[in-house]
Amino acid sequence: MAEKSVTSPAAHTGSKTKTKAKKRYLRRKKERRKVREKQRPNVADASKAHGADGSSESDLEDDQDVGDKDVSAPIITQQDVDPESRPPKRRKTIQVGLNVKANQELERVDEDIIMAEAEEPAPSIVHRTPTPPLPIFPLPALPNAPSKSALAIQGLDKALIDAELVEPDNVMPIPAEGTDDGGSRLSEKTRKRLHESGITELFAVQTSLLPFLLPSSNAQSQLYLSHQLIRDVCVSAPTGSGKTLAMVTQLRALIVLPTRDLVMQVRETFEVLGKGRGLKVGTATGQHSFSHEQAQLVNDLSSNLLGGSSRVDVLICTPGRLIDHLNGTPNFTLQHLRFLVIDEADRLLAQSFQDWLAQVLSATRASNTPKDFFTSQGSLNLRPDIVAPNMLPQLPYPHIPTFLTESPENSCQKMLFSATLTRDPGKIAALQLREPKYFVVQKSKDTGDENRISDVVMEKFSMPSTLQENMVVCESSQKPLMFFHLVFDQNVTDALVFTKSAESTARLVRLFNLFQKEQSHNSDKPPLVARAYSSDLPVGERKSILEQFRAQEIHILICSDLISRGIDISHVSHVVSYDAPIDMRKYVHRVGRTARAGRSGCAWTLVEEQEARYFKNMLREADHFEQVKRLRVSDKDVAALKPAYELSLRQLKDAYARS
Numbered sequence: 001m002a003e004k005s006v007t008s009p010a011a012h013t014g015s016k017t018k019t020k021a022k023k024r025y026l027r028r029k030k031e032r033r034k035v036r037e038k039q040r041p042n043v044a045d046a047s048k049a050h051g052a053d054g055s056s057e058s059d060l061e062d063d064q065d066v067g068d069k070d071v072s073a074p075i076i077t078q079q080d081v082d083p084e085s086r087p088p089k090r091r092k093t094i095q096v097g098l099n100v101k102a103n104q105e106l107e108r109v110d111e112d113i114i115m116a117e118a119e120e121p122a123p124s125i126v127h128r129t130p131t132p133p134l135p136i137f138p139l140p141a142l143p144n145a146p147s148k149s150a151l152a153i154q155g156l157d158k159a160l161i162d163a164e165l166v167e168p169d170n171v172m173p174i175p176a177e178g179t180d181d182g183g184s185r186l187s188e189k190t191r192k193r194l195h196e197s198g199i200t201e202l203f204a205v206q207t208s209l210l211p212f213l214l215p216s217s218n219a220q221s222q223l224y225l226s227h228q229l230i231r232d233v234c235v236s237a238p239t240g241s242g243k244t245l246a247m248v249t250q251l252r253a254l255i256v257l258p259t260r261d262l263v264m265q266v267r268e269t270f271e272v273l274g275k276g277r278g279l280k281v282g283t284a285t286g287q288h289s290f291s292h293e294q295a296q297l298v299n300d301l302s303s304n305l306l307g308g309s310s311r312v313d314v315l316i317c318t319p320g321r322l323i324d325h326l327n328g329t330p331n332f333t334l335q336h337l338r339f340l341v342i343d344e345a346d347r348l349l350a351q352s353f354q355d356w357l358a359q360v361l362s363a364t365r366a367s368n369t370p371k372d373f374f375t376s377q378g379s380l381n382l383r384p385d386i387v388a389p390n391m392l393p394q395l396p397y398p399h400i401p402t403f404l405t406e407s408p409e410n411s412c413q414k415m416l417f418s419a420t421l422t423r424d425p426g427k428i429a430a431l432q433l434r435e436p437k438y439f440v441v442q443k444s445k446d447t448g449d450e451n452r453i454s455d456v457v458m459e460k461f462s463m464p465s466t467l468q469e470n471m472v473v474c475e476s477s478q479k480p481l482m483f484f485h486l487v488f489d490q491n492v493t494d495a496l497v498f499t500k501s502a503e504s505t506a507r508l509v510r511l512f513n514l515f516q517k518e519q520s521h522n523s524d525k526p527p528l529v530a531r532a533y534s535s536d537l538p539v540g541e542r543k544s545i546l547e548q549f550r551a552q553e554i555h556i557l558i559c560s561d562l563i564s565r566g567i568d569i570s571h572v573s574h575v576v577s578y579d580a581p582i583d584m585r586k587y588v589h590r591v592g593r594t595a596r597a598g599r600s601g602c603a604w605t606l607v608e609e610q611e612a613r614y615f616k617n618m619l620r621e622a623d624h625f626e627q628v629k630r631l632r633v634s635d636k637d638v639a640a641l642k643p644a645y646e647l648s649l650r651q652l653k654d655a656y657a658r659s
């Protein structure tokens, strides 16, 4: 049997069949061992020969053939300490299943190993360093996605991240005249005027902004702050929070607003507060003829004066008309501008109007065209005393002996206001703001400041706390009926009702009047007055309608989005979005026409069934879904109004068919 012919090399080496060469070899080996033993001084020396830790490559080989080691020296190996770490013995592994021939081969290999070992000095103490465990790397895994708010502030303008966050209830009493200004920096005259108008405390936006804008000493109230950096200002505060009063102007101011109605409203505020201060306030909206406005704005239309010749200290205007005057009115100049105020800034910056902003900014800077300094006849064309200091270095007088020649800075301070201030970096960059300081009036949540800023950036707008919001989802054919239900069953009057266009405004007013006539048979209440207000009406008529509404002679003003921004009518107790707004900004401005200056107010949005998903998503994205109450109006609720409604609908159809 093959197994019988297999013998272990150990047995083989001890058998009588040893070859002569082998015997010779073993004899020599014995002799060498004896010589070595004599030479080996002691164990410690041997240890030294193998380094401090006692390990060497030969150690490993020794381990593999312990049986051949000199037993006279004490041998301590790592395996002795930890037998489990001992590598398998090569010899045993090789033995298994080998035939004789293989054995002979193996024997030769063995002998080679033994001879090699014989030449190596045998270590007596072996310290084996355990192989350090391989480092364990974590399994690959997707990193946690950054939060929405963390993403929102990525790459944001540092000025916005550093915004001053103002609590909406941070109010401050306005001290009466004759006392200290209480830190408000308001003059005695202004405090008196404010008290006379019933304003006895400053709202949050005013409490923060006024001390920032108003000089603390007379030294700072000079017209041109040549060497002092003026920081621009961006204000984001809810609707009706008093941003207009925070726009205190001194010296020369230009206030740009998106509509004529807002221009008129701001003018009224200036007239009330500026009374007795000698400030001349002008407006330019296109409401009057161009030549009429020119005569109001400048003293001299015939000559061309580099310093300009203004008749007003403050100009309140729409951007289109402003550009008309910049291009077409001689001596109309913005070089002396100290304040540039852009109200409803997000809307104005979104409109190009002949690139109005670039033209306005360039008009506040020095001209680079020296030819402007000369008349067409070649004579010098300026009165240097009235040229703005920042324009002086451009003059062909290199040696004007004045400190103003020390490269004065442009002293125009820009101020942006809106309840929905733009976060579009491209638009902000176009304004070339100088170290802008942001003020953000927003209710704090428990989540910390970073989240408040990201809320602003993510257009999660802050609403007046006194506003109650509702939505009614209905079929589109039932929408007028739902509106009548609000007015006649829920007493929604003193209301602004927003539709999507001038045309639907006119149509709804007609239907309302027809319905009310039919309904009056069933009611003894005095009729409500409803009127339409849209860009379809002439300016004069619009003005008169707004006055009647302010005087509460009109109870329901059905309007387009023309007056969805900025208009301040204190008694508006309801806002109805008859057509749902298409974006959150529009929603914020519409509902903000009520619940102003701390008063309570109610907003209603009628949402057609097919729009409901979009509208709800819009609210959800702005984190505002929970604040809007969903109301159900059943057939039973409107049953009493239905006959009059159906009749008035038929009448309207006939009326349109006839016209």
Ligand SMILES: Nc1ncnc2c1ncn2[C@@H]1O[C@H](COP(=O)(O)OP(=O)(O)OP(=O)(O)O)[C@@H](O)[C@H]1O
Binding pocket: 198, 199, 200, 201, 202, 203, 206, 237, 238, 239, 240, 241, 242, 243, 244, 245, 418, 419, 565, 566, 567, 568, 570, 592, 596, 597
């Ligand atoms: N400190 C105050 N105390 C009492 N009423 C104030 C105060 N400041 C402003 N108001 C009144 O609050 C109302 C709203 O102010 P304002 O029109 O300035 O709001 P706004 O922030 O500009 O709103 P919007 O974003 O809608 O234009 C105005 O009628 C104004 O007279």
